[in-house]
Amino acid sequence: MALLFSSKSDDVDRWRDILARELPDLDFRQWTPALDDVGDPADIEYVLAWGPKPGAFMGFPNLKCIFSLGAGVDHLIGRDLPPNVPVVRLMDPGLTRGMREYVLYWVLHHHRRFADYAEGQNKNRWQQYGQADTRTRRIGILGLGVLGLDAAAKLAALEFDVAGWSRSPKEVDGITTFHGKDGLTDFLCRTEILVCLLPLTPDTAGIINTETLSQLPSGAVVINAARGGHVVDDDLIRALDSGHVSAAVLDVFHTEPLPPEHPFWDHPKVTVTPHIASLTMPETAALVVADNIRRIRTGQPPEPIVDPETGY
Amino acid sequence: MALLFSSKSDDVDRWRDILARELPDLDFRQWTPALDDVGDPADIEYVLAWGPKPGAFMGFPNLKCIFSLGAGVDHLIGRDLPPNVPVVRLMDPGLTRGMREYVLYWVLHHHRRFADYAEGQNKNRWQQYGQADTRTRRIGILGLGVLGLDAAAKLAALEFDVAGWSRSPKEVDGITTFHGKDGLTDFLCRTEILVCLLPLTPDTAGIINTETLSQLPSGAVVINAARGGHVVDDDLIRALDSGHVSAAVLDVFHTEPLPPEHPFWDHPKVTVTPHIASLTMPETAALVVADNIRRIRTGQPPEPIVDPETGY
Numbered sequence: 001m002a003l004l005f006s007s008k009s010d011d012v013d014r015w016r017d018i019l020a021r022e023l024p025d026l027d028f029r030q031w032t033p034a035l036d037d038v039g040d041p042a043d044i045e046y047v048l049a050w051g052p053k054p055g056a057f058m059g060f061p062n063l064k065c066i067f068s069l070g071a072g073v074d075h076l077i078g079r080d081l082p083p084n085v086p087v088v089r090l091m092d093p094g095l096t097r098g099m100r101e102y103v104l105y106w107v108l109h110h111h112r113r114f115a116d117y118a119e120g121q122n123k124n125r126w127q128q129y130g131q132a133d134t135r136t137r138r139i140g141i142l143g144l145g146v147l148g149l150d151a152a153a154k155l156a157a158l159e160f161d162v163a164g165w166s167r168s169p170k171e172v173d174g175i176t177t178f179h180g181k182d183g184l185t186d187f188l189c190r191t192e193i194l195v196c197l198l199p200l201t202p203d204t205a206g207i208i209n210t211e212t213l214s215q216l217p218s219g220a221v222v223i224n225a226a227r228g229g230h231v232v233d234d235d236l237i238r239a240l241d242s243g244h245v246s247a248a249v250l251d252v253f254h255t256e257p258l259p260p261e262h263p264f265w266d267h268p269k270v271t272v273t274p275h276i277a278s279l280t281m282p283e284t285a286a287l288v289v290a291d292n293i294r295r296i297r298t299g300q301p302p303e304p305i306v307d308p309e310t311g312y
Numbered sequence: 313m314a315l316l317f318s319s320k321s322d323d324v325d326r327w328r329d330i331l332a333r334e335l336p337d338l339d340f341r342q343w344t345p346a347l348d349d350v351g352d353p354a355d356i357e358y359v360l361a362w363g364p365k366p367g368a369f370m371g372f373p374n375l376k377c378i379f380s381l382g383a384g385v386d387h388l389i390g391r392d393l394p395p396n397v398p399v400v401r402l403m404d405p406g407l408t409r410g411m412r413e414y415v416l417y418w419v420l421h422h423h424r425r426f427a428d429y430a431e432g433q434n435k436n437r438w439q440q441y442g443q444a445d446t447r448t449r450r451i452g453i454l455g456l457g458v459l460g461l462d463a464a465a466k467l468a469a470l471e472f473d474v475a476g477w478s479r480s481p482k483e484v485d486g487i488t489t490f491h492g493k494d495g496l497t498d499f500l501c502r503t504e505i506l507v508c509l510l511p512l513t514p515d516t517a518g519i520i521n522t523e524t525l526s527q528l529p530s531g532a533v534v535i536n537a538a539r540g541g542h543v544v545d546d547d548l549i550r551a552l553d554s555g556h557v558s559a560a561v562l563d564v565f566h567t568e569p570l571p572p573e574h575p576f577w578d579h580p581k582v583t584v585t586p587h588i589a590s591l592t593m594p595e596t597a598a599l600v601v602a603d604n605i606r607r608i609r610t611g612q613p614p615e616p617i618v619d620p621e622t623g624y
Contacts, residue, residue, distance in 0.1 A: 097446045097447075097470070097471055098443055098446075100470065101420050101424055101446070101470065102424070104416060104420060104470075105417060105424065105426065108416060108417040108420075109417065112414070112417065112588075114417065117585050117586070117588065118583075120586065121583065121584045121585075124577045124578070126569035126570060126586040127586060128586050128587070128588050129588070130591075131410055131588070131591040131593060133406070133593065133595060133596070134410075134413070135409075154469070154470070157466070157469060158409070158412065158413065158416075158466070159409055256438075257438035260436050265433065265436045266436070271430075271433065272433045273429050273433075274429070274432065274439060274440050275440070276424075276440050276441070276443070278443075279440065279442075279443040281443060281445065283445060284445075
């Protein structure tokens with residue numbers, strides 16, 4: 001009865017300690033590139049993974065569940081996973097807290113022109129800019145999953161004019177909702193600050209491109225805290241250089257770490273953060289995984305299981 | 313039946329336009345340093361003011377109310393005002409929105425180490441720092457008036473561990489409250505990020521000083537969005553230089569604009585903003601003043617009238 005931990009970017013010691021406290025009888029094993037021997041493959045019932053090699057989990061006859069170490073599962077799906085083994089996204093209140101903080105901070109940064117005030121201090125210049133009315137500042141959230149809904153609700157509580165877009169129709173108190181390909185243009189046309197919190201799937205890859213950016217009003221701001229694959233980098237740079245998009249805040253990239261020569265690093269209108277919008281913290285996330293293992297042990301399904309149709 | 317507008321820093325044209333729309337019969341007069349003639353002094357029933365000269369409003373026999381152009385009234389109180397004329401603070405939902413945005417932004421800035429990430433981008437450096445748990449981040453709000461209560465509630469909604477301090481006892485859902493001189497030490501000892509939103513009165517002047525700063529835990533952050541007079545500047549600089557206080561965000565100063573030679577401008581641990589935490593916007597504030605004038609005309613008291621005992 002063992003769990004196999006497979007990640008190069010997560011803190012294995014903290015995960016081991018907390019899972020040992022939560023589930024003392026769970027045999028915790030680590031799979032590292034240097035150590036390919038995980039013991040008897042028949043022991044492995046659970047996998048806890050970020051970005052495995054394709055086919056890595058095919059040889060475990062008793063595998064019951066693959067747990068993602070992040071909210072997204074694009075780092076797992078399509079990597080030749082064993083069929084009929086449920087894949088479970090990490091739905092962790094700690095992740096939700098971190099993401100709402102990142103989104104609120106960068107929305108407020110642009111809404112209140114804090115970059116201009118920082119520049120003012122650099123020049124010892126006392127200059128006030130006008131203050132836009134929060135109630136007419138139009139924020140648009142791409143993606144109304146757990147993270148998108150939470151960020152939208154918190155922005156609405158600050159009295160921003162918030163809209164959300166999702167694949168299928170959703171009704172949400174306090175925000176205007178749009179859906180599907182047909183709704184995307186209307187959603188973009190009214191969005192001054194765009195926040196991407198979509199899952200990365202074949203449908204959403206490259207969704208931030210020349211066509212969609214051109215539908216935003218002039219001077220719009222783009223914040224991407226989802227996946228680098230949502231953005232066509234060259235298209236975004238062109239929209240920034242033309243001035244149509246006034247600024248971008250990017251936490252995620254096609255290649256991570258972002259290569260030192262990538263133009264985003266030094267672009268004056270781009271803020272780069274190193275995939276920290278919301279870090280998976282074992283202190284909260286391991287409790288969620290432990291709860292799911294307890295559910296499986298008592299015959300209940302873990303939550304939330306990825307739908308192979310939609311990919312999230 | 314006239315209103316006298318007396319401010320060098322507010323936009324007289326926007327105020328005149330909105331008040332003309334709200335109260336078409338109100339005679340709007342402007343008092344500027346260049347134009348000391350306000351017509352017949354007996355016409356003046358209302359004054360709308362920021363920082364008048366002492367005694368400026370003594371010669372109006374029919375004055376019914378002095379309205380502050382800001383949330384605070386320290387710019388009015390003690391300036392030889394006519395006795396028995398109520399002074400009314402500006403309690404404007406627009407001011408509340410602006411202040412909560414400023415407080416949330418700077419709390420998140422320090423909570424999530426965004427200055428370190430900006431420095432990382434400057435060096436094209438992909439480096440993640442740990443993410444502190446929001447639920448154990450202890451924020452302390454000095455002052456539980458309308459602005460302090462609102463900021464505290466919004467921070468608590470993000471799941472921060474929020475406490476508040478006020479002169480007299482208050483009970484507030486979701487936050488820990490302290491009061492009076494005796495409660496101040498306990499409040500400071502548990503506060504990692506201190507936010508000052510107090511009124512400036514003889515009791516609160518200089519409240520941020522060597523003694524109170526020394527009671528904060530090492531590495532604390534100080535945010536002052538109230539009045540410059542709350543801070544003993546030299547004491548704060550000493551606490552920053554010693555490292556006991558790790559950073560300060562200051563929106564208000566003893567002298568404004570902050571003089572170019574003041575050490576705050578160039579101090580590496582100080583963020584200076586030019587009194588913009590929450591600007592009075594005529595679009596919302598003039599509606600509040602118009603409502604109060606309607607109240608007075610129909611025999612009701614305006615709100616909120618300053619208590620001469622407490623000075624707020």
